[in-house]
Amino acid sequence: MARRNGGFIGTDGLDAPDPPTGVAGTAGSESVSVAFTAPTDVGTSAITGFVATTDAGDGATGSSSPITISSLTNGTAYTTRVYAINAYGTSAASEASASFTPALQRGLMFGGFDGNSGVDVIDFYDLTTTGNSTDFGDCQEAIRQCSAAGSATRILRAGGQNNANAVRNHIRYVTAATTGNESNFGNLSATFSTGGGCGNSTRALFGGGEWGGSDANTMEYVTIASTGNGTDFGDLTRTHDDINATASATRGVFLGGSSTTIDYVTIASTGNASDFGDLLRAAAYLAPAASATRGVIAGNNNKQNEIQYITIASTGNASDFGDLTTGRSGAFGVSNNTIAVFSGGENSSAAFITSGEQVTIASTGNATDFGTLTDARGYAHSGASNCHGGLA
Numbered sequence: 245m246a247r248r249n250g251g252f253i254g255t256d257g258l259d260a261p262d263p264p265t266g267v268a269g270t271a272g273s274e275s276v277s278v279a280f281t282a283p284t285d286v287g288t289s290a291i292t293g294f295v296a297t298t299d300a301g302d303g304a305t306g307s308s309s310p311i312t313i314s315s316l317t318n319g320t321a322y323t324t325r326v327y328a329i330n331a332y333g334t335s336a337a338s339e340a341s342a343s344f345t346p347a348l349q350r351g352l353m354f355g356g357f358d359g360n361s362g363v364d365v366i367d368f369y370d371l372t373t374t375g376n377s378t379d380f381g382d383c384q385e386a387i388r389q390c391s392a393a394g395s396a397t398r399i400l401r402a403g404g405q406n407n408a409n410a411v412r413n414h415i416r417y418v419t420a421a422t423t424g425n426e427s428n429f430g431n432l433s434a435t436f437s438t439g440g441g442c443g444n445s446t447r448a449l450f451g452g453g454e455w456g457g458s459d460a461n462t463m464e465y466v467t468i469a470s471t472g473n474g475t476d477f478g479d480l481t482r483t484h485d486d487i488n489a490t491a492s493a494t495r496g497v498f499l500g501g502s503s504t505t506i507d508y509v510t511i512a513s514t515g516n517a518s519d520f521g522d523l524l525r526a527a528a529y530l531a532p533a534a535s536a537t538r539g540v541i542a543g544n545n546n547k548q549n550e551i552q553y554i555t556i557a558s559t560g561n562a563s564d565f566g567d568l569t570t571g572r573s574g575a576f577g578v579s580n581n582t583i584a585v586f587s588g589g590e591n592s593s594a595a596f597i598t599s600g601e602q603v604t605i606a607s608t609g610n611a612t613d614f615g616t617l618t619d620a621r622g623y624a625h626s627g628a629s630n631c632h633g634g635l636a
Contacts, residue, residue: 262328262335264327272346273348276298278296278312279310280296293305293307298313321345323344325341348420353367353588359595363387364382369587369600372580376618380418381426383401384426389623391403391626395445395635398419402415402441414432415473442497444491444634446469448466448468449489451489452483463479463517477514478515482501488531490532490632491511491534497520503527520554525544529544530543531574534556534579534605535580542572546571547572547590548571549572552565565608566609570599573623575622586611587615588617588622589622598616601613
């Protein structure tokens with residue numbers, strides 16, 4: 245029941261609205277998007293607006309859900325409440341949302357091949373706004389065909405081949421909120437390249453590709469918050485070279501490798517992969533990215549402009565999403581929970597490119613411009629972010 249807030253002479257029981265319900269905060273960088281359900285009991289006058297506030301006293305107004313509160317402090321935990329307003333008063337506060345923590349939203353791209361040699365570049369996109377990438381630091385050596393995965397705080401890069409054609413078994417990491425060069429993390433059990441990397445807030449998984457110089461179905465994992473060597477996870481359903489991977493908070497999905505195969509694993513456990521379904525066509529050098537619910541996969545080794553998608557929590561074949569603005573092979577894929585950005589790679593003219601483009605993951609449709617990389621390059625398998633769907 246709406247609370248009484250009246251007091252006008254000759255009028256009885258002028259009511260303010262009931263409070264909103266279902267309040268949830270989705271953190272951005274220095275901001276939160278506050279979603280809620282408007283009350284069904286609006287009192288004796290229509291609702292004229294809503295106020296969202298944090299427990300620290302920050303606030304913003306709006307006419308409907310969601311409302312964005314800005315100027316928050318990255319790395320600080322908040323909750324939020326929402327109030328409904330009509331001509332006669334303000335509702336009681338809603339129930340508090342679950343805690344959320346604003347943070348920088350960065351998509352990092354490690355190394356790659358520029359058409360002549362491997363490079364040691366690390367750059368990043370700010371995924372909260374369109375624009376060109378920014379220099380982050382350097383890999384410990386020029387490296388291509390490596391893999392990457394990350395949590396909200398750390399991004400890990402594993403394996404790859406250097407310019408002396410030596411394949412590495414090392415794991416390196418950077419802290420996503422800062423900038424700087426890679427640090428040592430540990431080692432995989434064997435040399436590793438052309439494989440997939442994915443993970444959630446706890447674990448990073450690396451699998452498929454070449455292990456110890458041969459195509460293999462091996463998967464290994466590490467705990468991201470610590471440092472140390474890889475541990476056996478299980479096996480993919482088949483050997484895959486030039487494979488890619490993406491994840492939700494619970495599932496890791498490994499895609500392609502010159503086949504239509506999609507495999508999945510439960511990240512929190514260990515064990516062999518299970519069949520998920522099939523891609524639209526046999527493909528390698530894909531660029532995957534994901535929200536908490538959907539994986540989006542762009543380009544392929546035929547340098548097509550195809551985008552396809554899967555629903556990660558279910559199983560089934562990929563569906564058509566839309567088109568890239570240009571065909572790409574070996575592009576970088578990074579995402580937050582709203583957009584996926586695909587950049588670099590080799591185009592249909594066999595040129596390495598810097599351009600990047602984005603799609604809204606929850607919808608379908610063609611990609612639009614996002615911004616360019618600092619260097620034209622691709623074939624690294626090593627795009628990762630600190631805000632991807634595996635962290636939801």
